[in-house]
Amino acid sequence: MKGQPVVIKIGGSVLDQLHPDFFQECVQLRQKGCHPVVVHGGGPSINRLQERLGMKPVFREGLRVTDDDDLELVEMVLAGRINKHLVTRLEQVGGEAVGVSGVDRNLIQVRKKSPALGWVGEVEKVNLSFLQVLIRQGWIPVVASIGVDRHGQHYNINADTVAGALARELKAEKMILVTDVPGIRTDTQKTDTVLSHVSVAQVENMVKTGAIHGGMVPKVMAAVSGLQASVQEVVILDGRSPGSLSLYSNKEGAGTRIGLKEEEGYDTVSYLST
Numbered sequence: 356m357k358g359q360p361v362v363i364k365i366g367g368s369v370l371d372q373l374h375p376d377f378f379q380e381c382v383q384l385r386q387k388g389c390h391p392v393v394v395h396g397g398g399p400s401i402n403r404l405q406e407r408l409g410m411k412p413v414f415r416e417g418l419r420v421t422d423d424d425d426l427e428l429v430e431m432v433l434a435g436r437i438n439k440h441l442v443t444r445l446e447q448v449g450g451e452a453v454g455v456s457g458v459d460r461n462l463i464q465v466r467k468k469s470p471a472l473g474w475v476g477e478v479e480k481v482n483l484s485f486l487q488v489l490i491r492q493g494w495i496p497v498v499a500s501i502g503v504d505r506h507g508q509h510y511n512i513n514a515d516t517v518a519g520a521l522a523r524e525l526k527a528e529k530m531i532l533v534t535d536v537p538g539i540r541t542d543t544q545k546t547d548t549v550l551s552h553v554s555v556a557q558v559e560n561m562v563k564t565g566a567i568h569g570g571m572v573p574k575v576m577a578a579v580s581g582l583q584a585s586v587q588e589v590v591i592l593d594g595r596s597p598g599s600l601s602l603y604s605n606k607e608g609a610g611t612r613i614g615l616k617e618e619e620g621y622d623t624v625s626y627l628s629t
């Protein structure tokens with residue numbers, strides 16, 4: 356396949372606040388010879404719907420405890436409303452987008468992660484050839500983080516985890532995690548302490564000390580698992596900023612880059628304007 360696949364994960368936190376040029380920049384990656392593969396979350400929208408229906412979102416270690424009723428909402432929100440919204444936004448700027456969930460063509464095959472979490476899946480296998488068919492057509496796959504097991508049961512999967520799994524399978528060199536903060540902060544109480552580069556060892560340490568917590572944990576875990584395979588660089592960046600996607604490749608200040616080796620990581624704190 357000509358051109359490098361680039362996995363771009365759009366977090367639910369930023370979906371309503373994406374910069375107006377974001378989708379155009381996604382499509383422009385195609386013109387630069389890359390193949391964007393979009394994965395999306397939607398945690399806050401699921402929370403809102405649960406609350407409207409009098410249900411209480413429950414999380415364990417950052418993952419939503421998902422019973423039958425929760426799964427129904429998760430699928431409606433992720434594979435329905437949000438997936439189709441993103442397809443429309445890409446189509447409006449000339450991207451030929453195809454929305455799928457991990458259930459379509461058994462794209463993401465899973466097993467149950469743990470009984471305590473209910474219908475939360477752990478990725479076992481990815482139907483790479485299906486994804487490649489879409490990419491070869493020049494289409495932009497937009498993937499909702501729902502998986503399926505061998506018995507046909509559907510599961511909820513963390514979207515960062517799905518992005519990591521697809522990046523590994525596609526042998527992508529780059530994975531971009533788009534969220535609502537400018538990158539990894541050394542101190543989440545302060546807004547001006549964003550790391551420009553960080554190594555795997557450093558992020559692992561920050562998770563241990565609690566400097567990285569909540570929704571940032573699955574992101575850095577997905578980054579580490581991608582980097583241990585083919586991925587050479589993971590960038591966590593702010594989807595609210597102008598030019599976030601087009602700037603990431605060559606500009607300081609466009610988010611936090613996570614690199615595998617110590618020598619590729621720097622402990623410099625850059626005081627980015629936020």
Ligand SMILES: Nc1ncnc2c1ncn2[C@@H]1O[C@H](COP(=O)(O)OP(=O)(O)O)[C@@H](O)[C@H]1O
Nearest residue numbers: 366367368534536538539540566567568570571
């Ligand atoms: N060290 C950190 N640096 C930046 N953000 C952090 C850090 N630790 C925790 N966070 C939190 O992680 C959040 C991003 O995760 P999440 O809300 O799940 O986003 P998304 O929906 O984009 O996946 C940030 O808004 C922030 O509150």
Ligand SMILES: CC(=O)N[C@@H](CCC(=O)OP(=O)(O)O)C(=O)O
Nearest residue numbers: 367396397398418419512513514
């Ligand atoms: C198992 C699990 O927790 N799944 C997530 C899937 C959506 C997601 O990951 O959304 P964000 O990217 O906005 O966090 C959830 O139910 O919220």
